[in-house]
Amino acid sequence: MTTVGEALISLLEAHGVDTVFGIPGVHTVELYRGLARSRIRHVTPRHEQGAGFMADGYARAGGRPGVAFVITGPGLTNTITAMGQARADSVPMLVISGVNATDTLGKGLGYLHELPDQRGMMEKVALSSERITEAGQLPGALARAFALFSAARPGPVHIEIPTDVMVKPADGIAAALSNTAPPAPDAAAVAEAAKLIKAAGRPLILAGGGAKQADAALRRFAETLGAPVVETANARGLLHGHPLCVPASPSLKAVRALMADADLVIAAGTEFGPTDYDGYGDGGFVLPKNLIRIDIGADQIARRPVTVGI
Template structure:
């Protein structure tokens, strides 16, 4: 990272660092150049030092938005997102984003002040006083660390970045007591995170996995979020050469192009695909929990051999019984068959551009490779699986599909799409909006939070200004963080937000009706969302048919600032 310049600390004696400066110095030493948050009375000593260390700041309109924005930044850039809050309610406002980051394995660091070290246990009525911020965050983050000295602050930052770099990424919280933020001490060298590489798979475990895959008659790949960094390896070395159909979780969407002959896309929630998966004699699961949030139901039994790749060793003992465990980095594991095994031949699959010279040791000559050579059969199988999946929900999804097709035609292939926990997203876009490896689709999967799409899109656009970004949401979810339209307008970046408006909380309304209940508290009073966007300094319009939506999107991608496009839906 290089050395960090030492600007003069205002409020400290010459040559001394306050806790606030020590914190900012430690962040910069770990490559942080952007943070998200809202300044408040208790965190001003942190904000004082941001400019001197070259750390830019984005001000959302709510700390929940700050958390989702940092989450989107982390998913797009691969670097940890950092949130600065003040004490008490501000920290708790960000808690939903911390829970989402934990569920979806996103590297997120939340930093907050806390009550002074000597603050009495009984409540005193101090501003933003809480019984224990660390206890509150410990229940949803990988760890919550309360620094007891200025010297301990950079050690806590190093601990967080060591977690991000060497283990399964999870959110962390660091609390710096108010008296330690203001205290000053002589500076020492900055502690930095361990440079230890992520674990590589044991050669013997890789050999066993390849042997199992070579002998498979009906293999399948299930790719989760951790497979995103191993896209080419998954597509070429495994899917194509093994002739194994690929199903992705929501977090793994786009790992293999969803127009690819081997990819039914995001399909684990489909009963037809679940039945098909149960017939596979070998399933290779990469970076996925194979959990209820992936299947949208109790995970079905897998009758075949399960080969599992995951950085988290605990996943080898959770859920389905693992026959061949590979506790290692997904990318390194999927490269291993190409680099570590003896080269005794290579397999090829015609018609797949760019892989004519791809080699997988040990795969040539077996019966399964001959199946892989029959591209027409693979395409027919993929089409049959997709058709079976879509037939189950055709009536329900019909209202979104024409609009999603229109949306897909407008942005570039490498566009970043963010979505919300809304019917139009998980029933509509996840299965019916194809994404390829060059693009990204960000969805709040495990925690199922509402209000994610808009702030995540804002941050994604700032992090990747050369790529188009658009957000998909429902009217209920959007209003959790609708105030972030002001942030988007202030940044003046082109950002279309497509909102399917069914007048309330559609999923809960449907569930109530399915139970035979009278829908209660799920219908929202109409809001003129395009007018609200204009009031925040953006633009707004309505699209009553797919052609109008395509035109509005085209204009929005060329116009500075956010454009909110409402698609009215009839309330069922």
């Protein structure tokens, strides 16, 4: 018999997961039973917060979702700090936790590491939090998580599995692989942006963390326009060593002057947060008047004035 815990490992492999960070415990032992027979590498930190930040670092370095296994209660709360940072920086992270048996939840019966509402707590930090109560729910929950990672603004996702559900039969469970693609740009917006770019004499590109996986395209674009590329902290490493790269904070006066001199600014994957653009709190950053914004989230584009949003 294949249990839910064992099936989870097979499904993660089907989604391309090759590394998991976590600390075994009584609430996740069934997951580890399947992990030992898989090709997935397991890395054991000394603390669950370490597991979370390892998963975060893995995702930042390689562009693939980082995965962490943690026990219920304090094991999961220890991971929240890393999840909060992953949410702030749009880092794809999947945190899979145990939780006490289904019929004990929310009753205050004193079970080990019991919380009043573990999933409710995680919904405040994660982009989504789901509880698996039946084996058949597992493929869909994972598919939704990986679809979010690939086709929307990513961040941390939480899935919890009660200890009594982990041991349920899950024979024949198959992965529901997601082929969800990022949203296609509006053709009219692209055409309007092209007109602005053609007319610009001093274009400048702002690259944020959302452009991290587009190094080659960004390089071609910058070289075609002859435009300097100013990078936020999360974009550092793009165009490494290239003469058009400006790996300095947009909060610096010299960089702000460079931006102000541009007659067109093209911002790719940056939210214009004060951490990058007003790091010294002097209020000296002025949003460019002639601005093209490229972002995977239409809601992000709508938060600030823009000439063209793609």
